[in-house]
Amino acid sequence: MSKQTWLIVSLALNAVLIAAFFLFGYIYRDKIAQRFVQMKGNPTIVMYGNSITAQGKWVELLGRTDVMNNGLPGLTTYHFLKLIRSHVIDLHPKVCFIKGGINDITVGVAQERIQANFKTMLEMLVQDGITPVVTLTVYEQNDPSSKKEVDALNAFLVSFCTQNNISYIDLNHYISNATGLRAEYAVDKTHLNTKAYEIWAREISRVLEEKGI
Template sequence: MTTLIEDGSLVLFQGDSITDAGRSREDDSALGNGYAAMAAAWFSALYPEKNVRFINRGISGQITSQMLARFTQDVVELKPQIVVIWGGTNDIARAVDPAVIQRNITAMCDLAEFHRIKVVLASITPVNDHHKAVNPAYERTIQRPPSAIIAMNSWLQKLAATRGFVYADYYQATLATDTRLAANLTPDGLHLNADGYRLISPVLLAALEKAQNPAQPPAKKRRLF
């Protein structure tokens, strides 16, 4: 099995709690229990001959201004070949002006591009209210209106197309039949479970390969496990 991802690459995940996934702050190499850890395990299993490293720098609860404030320290100084930027859902929940979110994300992209780090922009995943009977706080669409998520994703996709970045559409991969996150992919209407992370795996693979080899067609889509 082959991959277009170059040997020796470092892939860095920058984001909020959906990326964080409970990683230890005391261990810089800790990947957490979600997205980043699954990607690393998957690459090791599928491509044992490849020395592709993954670093998780997601921090739970952060908004894009906080992600930007630490971007130099947590991303640029580690010199990755690719950064996956996945944020914005907490900004929407806190009613941050969309223009501010866009400026923050654009600034992160500018920093990455200046330092020759290839950018993957991930779409904000949908939410649902399916679990609100378990906890009223799980009525997610009040703070994160589906229309706001759709609008921000549209902007992210346009930014990626305009700047030559790669757009990883996790939104479509986890969407139910309407504008809601599929109920079986989340424990709380917001965060992904293992099934959710597995479902976005082929989107991740295609995005990473396209980031390093934009003229090459991505490998056939596959699930992590």
């Protein structure tokens, strides 16, 4: 093989490697940004909740690099309560967007326990000078039993937040109907698609603007 051919092959390989590098960076840009936030420390915003929170690309969605995604897939409010100090409070954010409850409902945790866990977490955040913002529990698709439990939990959350001057976001107003989560905003029975996350991010940005954060 001639020198000219080797040069062409070498340039082609370099181009492929560079393209692969940028493609990798684009695909994993939110994870890379999250690593940067973790290294920098002291996030302004912590997103705390289950897999629905964890799957959000919050740096990209909110357009800021001071937001840490500490979603915990598959866990219940019991686990959130046990881990809230290390995953939120010890990070000293200004605001914590907290969401959960559907996993509790799925495994049959009593309303009284779910509500007590939320109450304790919200009180802990306030006591430590962190502004909590509750995202109400989102309905599942076509599950009347689950929807009834979600309604009961959300009624408690709205009441508690109203009494304690805590902001909350009601995604169901935008992405659900009388039967539950609308198919156009879902990837499965429970989880959200990109369109739903964009609506959620819009509501988060609205709350942040109201609070001057």
